[in-house]
Amino acid sequence: MNTNTLPNEGKLNENDEYRLIFSYSQEQVNKFAEITGDNNPLHLNENYAASTMFKRPIMHGFLGGSIFSRIFGTLFPGEGTIYMNQTMSFMRPMFVDTNYEAITTIVEINRNKHSATVKTQVKNKITGKITISGEAVIINPNRL
8 A cells, every 4th residue: 555645657756755554474484495595584484573572473573674665666656766775673572464654754965866865764654653764865867
């Protein structure tokens, strides 16, 4: 689900924001583990995870943060975006089949370089608590 109200075309400005509600399934977590080779049982084994402080399997942090690649490359600003840099702090665990909201907000634009610094956050849609916080630098000659 997309709560973006910005036009699909035209130049973006500072403080423009894009929001996307998303979730991942255990099957997607399993595929991510297979692709990355991160087979930590904390992500894959319900019995193992039950004995940890989380009490159930948690998603890989980078799987949760990968939502920004989808947003920047296909939605905001979209096609032609080059993802240059990303910082991420994993503030809280993320769980499968839970709705989260990714929020991207343009903090600063350099029109000469067609680049922007973007605040990136993921929030648990139910609790409102931040699970991932960071900042990205992107380039898009058509939108920035």
